[in-house]
Amino acid sequence: MDDISERFWCKVAIAAEDECWHWKAAASQGYGRFGLPSRRIVPAHHVSFYLRHRRWPKYLLHTCDTPSCVNPSHLNEGDQASNNKDMVRKGRRRIGSLQHKYAHAVPRIRDLLKHGCRVMEIARWLDVPHPVVSNVKNGIHAFKFLETAEDQYRGNAHAAQAA
Numbered sequence: 001m002d003d004i005s006e007r008f009w010c011k012v013a014i015a016a017e018d019e020c021w022h023w024k025a026a027a028s029q030g031y032g033r034f035g036l037p038s039r040r041i042v043p044a045h046h047v048s049f050y051l052r053h054r055r056w057p058k059y060l061l062h063t064c065d066t067p068s069c070v071n072p073s074h075l076n077e078g079d080q081a082s083n084n085k086d087m088v089r090k091g092r093r094r095i096g097s098l099q100h101k102y103a104h105a106v107p108r109i110r111d112l113l114k115h116g117c118r119v120m121e122i123a124r125w126l127d128v129p130h131p132v133v134s135n136v137k138n139g140i141h142a143f144k145f146l147e148t149a150e151d152q153y154r155g156n157a158h159a160a161q162a163a
């Protein structure tokens, strides 16, 4: 497997030890992908771990929360429990960013509601998921609901494209 080392590191923007080393080649959902000689495709950060520790990790977490990072110092081998905790934490962050994403629309939603516009119309005009508009209308600020709204919105968008 030593022959992969050179092929691997030439795809990495190696930086200082405490900085993120970004993967420059093929990626999927932000995570670098690397083809092994066996033709198996593996996450690039797993290869980074392997090259340092000479064994494959079962779970591998980024301490820097940067999916494209393959700096071995930013990788922590976790277990099922810490992996789940990490997923929960990332989920919370995603919901936080969703709130932020639609926060700018809230004053306009309120304004349009005051003028008697309908939820579906407002959603279409402002290009926001209609459950977000309903939430504002009902005064609900449920984080979890926003996440569901985003997923439904994406689902609807796909359905609309397919139609």
Ligand SMILES: [Zn+2]
Residues within 6 Å of the ligand: 019, 020, 021, 064, 065, 066, 069, 070, 071, 074
């Ligand atoms: Zn990093």
